[in-house]
Amino acid sequence: MTIQTEHRLTPAPPPGEYIDSPRFQIGAKKGLANTQQRANLKHATTTIRNKRARVVAELDNWQDLRTAGEQIKTRVGRHLDEYLVQFEENFTKAGGHVHWARDADEANRIIIGLIAATGESEVVKVKSMVTQEIDMNEALEEAGIAAWETDLAELIVQLGHDRPSHIVVPALHRNRAEVREIFLEEMGLYGTPAPEGLDDAPVNLAGAARTHLREKFMRAKVSTSGANFAIAETGSLVVVESEGNGRMCLTLPQTLISVVGIEKILPTFDDFEVFMQLLPRSSTGERMNPYTSVWTGPSPEGDGPQNVHVVLVDNGRTNVLSDPIGRAALRCIRCSACLNICPVYERVGGHAYGSVYPGPIGAILNPQLRGTDSVIDRSLPYASSLCGACNEVCPVRIPISDLLVHERHKVVEAKKADPPHIPHTLEPQLIGVAAWVMDDYRHLALAGRGSALGSAVLGKMLGVQGFGAIPGPLSRWTSARDVPMLPEQSFRQWWKKNRGDQQ
Numbered sequence: 001m002t003i004q005t006e007h008r009l010t011p012a013p014p015p016g017e018y019i020d021s022p023r024f025q026i027g028a029k030k031g032l033a034n035t036q037q038r039a040n041l042k043h044a045t046t047t048i049r050n051k052r053a054r055v056v057a058e059l060d061n062w063q064d065l066r067t068a069g070e071q072i073k074t075r076v077g078r079h080l081d082e083y084l085v086q087f088e089e090n091f092t093k094a095g096g097h098v099h100w101a102r103d104a105d106e107a108n109r110i111i112i113g114l115i116a117a118t119g120e121s122e123v124v125k126v127k128s129m130v131t132q133e134i135d136m137n138e139a140l141e142e143a144g145i146a147a148w149e150t151d152l153a154e155l156i157v158q159l160g161h162d163r164p165s166h167i168v169v170p171a172l173h174r175n176r177a178e179v180r181e182i183f184l185e186e187m188g189l190y191g192t193p194a195p196e197g198l199d200d201a202p203v204n205l206a207g208a209a210r211t212h213l214r215e216k217f218m219r220a221k222v223s224t225s226g227a228n229f230a231i232a233e234t235g236s237l238v239v240v241e242s243e244g245n246g247r248m249c250l251t252l253p254q255t256l257i258s259v260v261g262i263e264k265i266l267p268t269f270d271d272f273e274v275f276m277q278l279l280p281r282s283s284t285g286e287r288m289n290p291y292t293s294v295w296t297g298p299s300p301e302g303d304g305p306q307n308v309h310v311v312l313v314d315n316g317r318t319n320v321l322s323d324p325i326g327r328a329a330l331r332c333i334r335c336s337a338c339l340n341i342c343p344v345y346e347r348v349g350g351h352a353y354g355s356v357y358p359g360p361i362g363a364i365l366n367p368q369l370r371g372t373d374s375v376i377d378r379s380l381p382y383a384s385s386l387c388g389a390c391n392e393v394c395p396v397r398i399p400i401s402d403l404l405v406h407e408r409h410k411v412v413e414a415k416k417a418d419p420p421h422i423p424h425t426l427e428p429q430l431i432g433v434a435a436w437v438m439d440d441y442r443h444l445a446l447a448g449r450g451s452a453l454g455s456a457v458l459g460k461m462l463g464v465q466g467f468g469a470i471p472g473p474l475s476r477w478t479s480a481r482d483v484p485m486l487p488e489q490s491f492r493q494w495w496k497k498n499r500g501d502q503q
């Protein structure tokens with residue numbers, strides 16, 4: 001389990017970048033073969049989605065809340081430029097500093113500069129999707145700054161030299177025995193070791209994490225966070241969490257640097273009320289999350305951060321916004337309900353998606369944020385059975401299956417427009433033949449007669465009723481399917497012969 005950590009400040013993640021992941025179908029096969037992970041995922045997702053269903057059923061106005069969430073977020077998308085400027089004005093007025101980052105490199109440069117200005121060489125972190133998206137931990141490591149995860153699941157992932165596999169519960173793919181092993185092997189290398197004789201009881205594992213993290217909380221002068229929401233009318237940031245580690249990071253250090261995607265804006269504090277009902281229920285199946293932190297500039301009493309920054313990150317979001325259909329994905333509040341209900345995610349796990357955004361939302365968001373140049377991003381829109389279960393649970397009514405089809409269309413168009421980068425396939429030629437056949441009823445009749453004749457002759461010669469695996473480009477499709485011989489007579493021919501007198 002132990003990976004070489006020499007010369008590093010923090011545990012090394014697995015080698016390679018997310019974007020270098022193989023296409024989804026290959027990652028999915030690896031996930032399917034991992035029976036322990038499948039068992040862990042099935043147990044965890046079943047528990048969470050049952051809890052969610054119970055608490056959602058308690059609310060008579062759940063559908064109205066979903067519609068309200070959808071409409072607020074749609075309005076944010078339409079007026080994002082105005083709300084962002086309003087947020088900047090109010091955050092600055094409250095004594096905070098606003099920085100704008102076009103992409104991951106720019107965001108990391110700003111963050112490193114801000115930490116360097118404090119003279120510190122370590123930060124504690126609240127769990128944050130956007131800092132994972134920009135690979136902040138690794139950028140800080142290269143700059144000689146140690147970033148310590150403080151969320152329990154993120155700590156397990158970091159100490160396990162692993163990657164998150166779920167939006168809300170990043171170590172969902174690990175069970176208690178695995179967590180115990182990670183803690184015993186790794187904690188002592190990076191701070192307070194796990195107690196001797198640690199067993200895998202959840203309370204004892206949580207206790208070991210608490211002791212390990214306390215030393216880091218007490219020492220840290222700088223923290224980084226994300227934000228679930230940024231409220232334009234007041235210039236406030238909001239973090240919603242379950243463990244209290246976020247509260248420690250947001251109140252103890254002198255400098256707080258929040259890294260926030262530009263789509264996180266809510267226009268008013270009243271809008272926040274809607275999301276405080278939608279998010280905890282959809283996410284962890286709770287009526288209310290245990291900790292909600294709201295801050296507007298530095299702490300006025302001097303008993304919290306005095307140096308408060310926010311880095312507003314685009315990193316592809318304005319590209320998403322420019323697509324009138326695809327922009328619906330920006331409504332996402334990262335609740336993970338679509339992951340927990342998805343039969344594909346439940347079986348293959350999050351690593352197959354090659355991104356910090358796995359599951360149905362990852363399948364529509366990644367190809368929009370990162371483009372479709374990589375094999376992983378071209379494959380993601382196909383990482384779904386289109387069963388539509390995700391549409392039903394999404395608290396902001398993102399029509400995920402419609403967006404999957406929309407993204408598939410864009411992948412096909414990109415293949416046509418940029419053939420040198422795409423491995424040669426027969427798909428465009430087959431579609432050309434199909435277009436010719438469908439173009440005219442005489443072509444259809446001719447194709448039917450030709451295929452039936454060819455099929456009959458071949459069947460007689462080979463003495464078979466159907467084909468098994470066919471070599472060449474159709475080999476993978478036919479390895480699990482029989483291709484029947486075409487009937488000698490088409491439906492049109494049958495109709496003409498038997499019912500030719502009817503219209």
Ligand code: SF4
Binds near residue numbers: 282
């Ligand atoms: S797409 Fe909807 S269900 Fe999925 S994480 Fe985002 S808000 Fe939640």
